[in-house]
Amino acid sequence: MTLKLRKWDSAEYLKTEDDMVLYLEACMEEAGDDAAFIAKALGTIARARGMSQLAKDTGLGRESLYKALSGEGNPSFATILKVTHALGLKLHVHGQREDMHKIAKIVQHLYGRHLSRINFSYRSERGKRYYPSKS
Secondary structure, X not given: OOOOOOOOOHHHXXXXXXXXXXXXXXXXXXXXXXXXXXXXXXXXXXXXXXXXHHHHHHOOOHHHHHHXXXXXXXXXXXXXXXXXXXXXXXXXXXXXXXXXXXXXXHHHHHHHHHHHHOOOOEEOOOOOEEOOOOO
């Protein structure tokens, strides 16, 4: 008996918005400094949604998108922003907890009294909100 195998395609399993968001978050966590890995993850999400529609929404050529988001291409940051926007995704930046606490103290020290008008805090991975201490 011969076992037939086919190549795994994550795009076939990205059915909902939540699936796509969780997939991209996992890929970004796994990628480290590998920009091509993240571009390929966006390409997988784009294929799951429909590359032709994404081309229309971004104003970029379908073939150009396939190449840029293949993992072999080198898309510009502008292209990445257009693609994430068209896919209905937002990129969020957050620092590591220890670094954020240091940054918060430095900012508070530098801007002192002006911080009373700024809501400067950060959230842990579990969603707990932290504020810089006044020491």
